[in-house]
Amino acid sequence: MAAQKFRYLKRTGKIFLGKKEMLVDDDRDNWRMPMETVGTGSLASLTTALRSSTEGDHYWTSPELHLSTYPEDGFDPRYGSFHPIHIGLDTNGLYIEVNIGDIDLNEVDEHIIGAHLRPMLDRVGAQFIQAIFDVSNGYAYMEVQVRPLVRGKTVRDAWQIGEDMVELLTCINNGHLTAETAFDLTLAGKVELLVGHRESDWLEAKSLGYDLDGDAGQIELAQDVARFANGSTSGLLVIGLATKKSKGIETITSVLPSGTAFPESRYLGAIDRKLFPPIAGIKVQNVQIITKDGRAGHILAILVPAQPEESKPLLVHGAIVGAKVEGAFISIIQRRGEESIPTRPEAIHATIAAGRALLRQGKIPREGQPTPVALPPS
Template sequence: MLVLPGGDERRGYDGDNFLLHADDLDGMRPTDLRAALKRAMDGDDVTVNITLDDRLDEDLSIAEPVALSYAHGQLLVTLCFSTDHHDVEEERIAELLGSVLRPYLQRNRSTLAGVELDPFDPSIWNITLACSTRGRDAAEMFRVGEGALALLVAYDTGKPSRETTLDLLRSGNAHVLIGQEEGPWLDVKADHYNLQTPHGKISIAQAVSRFANAENGGIVVVGIRGKKVPGGEIISSICPVPVDGRTLRQYQDAIEKYLYPPPDFLDIEAVPVNGGSLIVLHVPAQPEELKPFLVHGAIVDGRVEGAFISIVRRRGESSIPITAPAVHATLAAGRALLRRGELPKD
């Protein structure tokens, strides 16, 4: 019987594992859970399955493919990953997993601890992650496992989300995106913006502002070619661009000079790929009180109009201008709050 840390709740053992609800993990220190498992199992290894079902029923609740396990005195995260690749050698699997997961795991203070093939079904890979427990609860360890599994599924199926797209780019696996559609959160460009000219500087500022003004942010990638197809545009090839010690600074300077206000937590990085690099600009969702983001200058019929201010945002695969009525409504609302002495909370 497992007595949960911080209370008198107990969970039964069915001969193979315990079952906890994901809510049980909130605020639970990994060291306390590890100690409770050690006491319950007298030091023997055990798996703790996790369910998201509304009601916890040890007979009926469906366990998630991400679990926690106690093994060799450690609290680990385990993933059950099902793939269509049946004929991959175990050594190659470890190499593949390391390539795909390494950047994600590094950012989440975790490492790949091991991988084993299911002895009865080689399409099932049992993966173990070791997570630093410092400053995190058991729920965060579980979320690290969820993110790793989502990234593997995206790699395997070629259908990434925005978050897994960012991880695929950072891990050097941008080729997984080939054939995918550009969407409301992804914009690709084959060549560098010409940051020696006002045209290029305004263009990159507008590209970032489109996502800064959008509801959920987005990703701009330089070094990926798109192809127009009926109904939109798809990613057709990876074409890395040259990068030197000044490149990222030039992108940063152009955005700082031509975009106001500066977007919160804008991330610009170069990812090495096939002898070149991809420039990845990640624009997180921005606070509403910062919008609209304004670009100093506009491009009208191919010409730079430096005295203009342009405001654009992303809708689907297209960019649309923010209208004068929308800007006026935003300014009027702000003035009304000031008049009443109300200011947005930080």
């Protein structure tokens, strides 16, 4: 859907998106609307509308659009619940602001927040502006502002940046992580924040890199990546972390950086050669770090995004049977918690039989259903 334009009508003092009027809170000069209403509005036109709404105002304050998840039907700007994401305008342009509460002011400062956010912001072309910390009635909170790209972007795009910021800052605050946020922390040189976390269905740690000179190491790498790709959520594989197993639970205990950089292209090449179909959106990143005890070195982070169902199962070319490499075999592996589970023969047969039945009947799957994929010759 094409982006819609915000417009400010000077004679009425109101902002519209199409025929929808933006509502103003009675107590403050802020515009308030549900995301359902304004998500398709362009940021460029919002900038113009907000700037026009302040022309001639001798007591100019930064106007903001406060966003709500409340349904459009029956929305009231005075009582609707609002997300901690605002889009505002200052003298330098549009900004996104998020509010995070219940923080420990002794543990964070503006430079730490900027470092945590920078990898994520770099991915979307946004810039860190500032983090403001305050206490109100004994409640500590912070307001974080970033400046997004405006051209060709919508309110929904800005909202997504704000959502990612909230998730990343919240996980820093309470220790909850996902593959994506942990990847961002790793790229920011904060991989030590993973120490103490358990391996899980989205996180695996390796102390040493893979031997990519032979098939065995390449197959092992491909299988570890396929475990995530065949699952239901994104996964993160980090090389350069020590673990310890206790009562059946593998926990990250320390950072063990390599003295030399990891060859990103060789890792990605091995994954591409040994996995079919290719993994969409995979990221392989060497990161130079300095640990708390002053050790300098490198770690490797591999982010495996959740894959479309129609691409599954991803197949590994080759298998390791005992100590022997079987290059003509294929293997299908999934991850459950921190363990791996093989796909049972009857499940593989059922999938192949279903695909062959569709081909034989000449049926084309409806949109959203898996499409049969022909395997390349071995």
